[in-house]
Amino acid sequence: MSERLASRTLRNSVLVVGARALAKLAVFVVVVLLLRSLGAEPYGRFAAMVVYVTLLGVVADLGLQTVFIRDVSRDRRLLGRYLSNLLSARLILAVVALVLLALVLRLLSPALFPFTFAGFALLLTTSYSSLLRAVFYIRGRLGYEALAIVVEALVLLGLTSLAVLRHASWDVFIWVYAASYLFTCLFAFAVIRWRWHEAIHVQLEPALVRRLLVAGLPLAVGFTVTTIYAQLDVVLLQLFKGFQMVGWYSAANRFIDAVAWIPQTAMGAIFPALSMLAAGDRRRLAFAYEKSYKMLAVLALPLAVGIGITADSLVHLAAPRGFDQSILALRLLAPSVALLFVNNAFIYTLTAMNRQLDFTRLSLATLAVNVVLNLLLIPPYGYLGAAAASTLTELALFAGGWWLLRRQSMPLAVLGSVARVLASAALMGAVVYLVRWWPLALVVVVGAAVYLGALVLLRALDAEEWSIVRTGLITRG
Secondary structure, three states: OHHHHHHHHHHHHHHHHHHHHHHHHHHHHHHHHHHHHHOHHHHHHHHHHHHHHHHHHHHHOOOHHHHHHHHHHHOHHHHHHHHHHHHHHHHHHHHHHHHHHHHHHHHHOOOOHHHHHHHHHHHHHHHHHHHHHHHHHHHOOHHHHHHHHHHHHHHHHHHHHHHHHOOOOOOHHHHHHHHHHHHHHHHHHHHHHHHOOOOOOOOOOHHHHHHHHHHHHHHHHHHHHHHHHHHHHHHHHHHHHOHHHHHHHHHHHHHHHHHHHHHHHHHHHHHHHHHHHHOOOHHHHHHHHHHHHHHHHHHHHHHHHHHHHOHHHHHHHHOOOOOOOHHHHHHHHHHHHHHHHHHHHHHHHHHHOOOHHHHHHHHHHHHHHHHHHHHHHHHHHHHHHHHHHHHHHHHHHHHHHHHHHHHOOOOOOOOHHHHHHHHHHHHHHHHHHHOOOOOHHHHHHHHHHHHHHHHHHOOOOOHHHHHHHHHHHHOOO
16 A cells, blocks of 8 residues: 555656756756846845745745645645635735834835836736646646746746847846746636636635634744744855855755755645645554655765756856856755755655644754854855755755654664665766866766666666556546
8 A cells, every 4th residue: 555655746746846847957058048048136136036935925824735735635625715715815815924024125225126016926826826827736737837837937928028129127037937937827817717617716714714824833933943944145245245155045046946856746745645644544654754765865966966067067057257256156056956865855755744843843953053153154155055064954954854753763774775876876986086077068978877877777666666657647537
């Protein structure tokens, strides 16, 4: 039964990851267009505004979406009532977020304050898009999610190309991103209301919303803290060093973001299953947790090694001029890829187990580490200090997540369980280093072939794990 569940969740993960891979290719082209069209300083302004929107976007959720997914995954009858209330509550919260966004921009970044409403449009559309798309995961109908992902990216690419041709200023691209998320909102609402005939009303039950807020508040604190430490470096860079360094650092970070969606997407598809397992047999939950960790490591390690070795080729591909400073920053960020992948296994498992307070304490401790590291490293080292602080923070989160789950009688052999995967990635890294001067596309093909061959030769996956992979990729229904 555990294998069947693992296979089904893997199929869902593969479907969405495949769609998001196509979408991320389109989004990477968008980033390249932005870097080449805007340059470091204007791109720094764009990146800073996105960070402020992301930080204040937490206020528009307050943990409600995670509680929504968890509760409705266990009882589908709650879907219509929960969704109607959360759609109404989210509008109220978004207005609060608008006021806070205006205040924060006025105090910390006056140069961005005139563009507050552009930021609010992005905040509102991303907020509703994520809530509505959560229904696709709850119902396990991820074909719709895959379609939404791909078309949203194509809309973004088309609008961005048009804006670039018209030599648009940086703030226009904020509206462009908001427009792409608006499409997803409309698509998801149409599917839920008219394809699945779910009753969605304008409804606000204060008692229900209060109860959901109480359940979600610890998660909100945790996710707020996580969001702050993920974005704090950009805010401090802007305050201490200016928008140009923000541009260099953000350009390097775009390559990390280009793969950071993979574990979040995969674990998002697995989370409803983890929630169901957490309410039942702990052994089956431990199975899912351990396999999630290992599969995420299988994906993460070659990416981390490859990005570190080919950082110069990657940066020059995206921005031939004006961003050479981003190369070393990308090399410092590369190890964080492996950590942020496997950290998702810890975070989602804790959440499924209803250990919100543990997650909150972990997030607060990690934030403290991040603040100290950024304040120590950014003033003397600028964007390179921010890159080093980011990787070290992920390491602290890794250690804390592993320890918390160990306390819940879910021990994990951190290195032992992935030793052969590590060896496979090391072998791939040696080969990639020797051929790093070849055309980048060829280097990627050679590296992938060596890594896959090493996984097989070193028997990095056991028979049960290969069975899960084969069933998940081949079996339908």
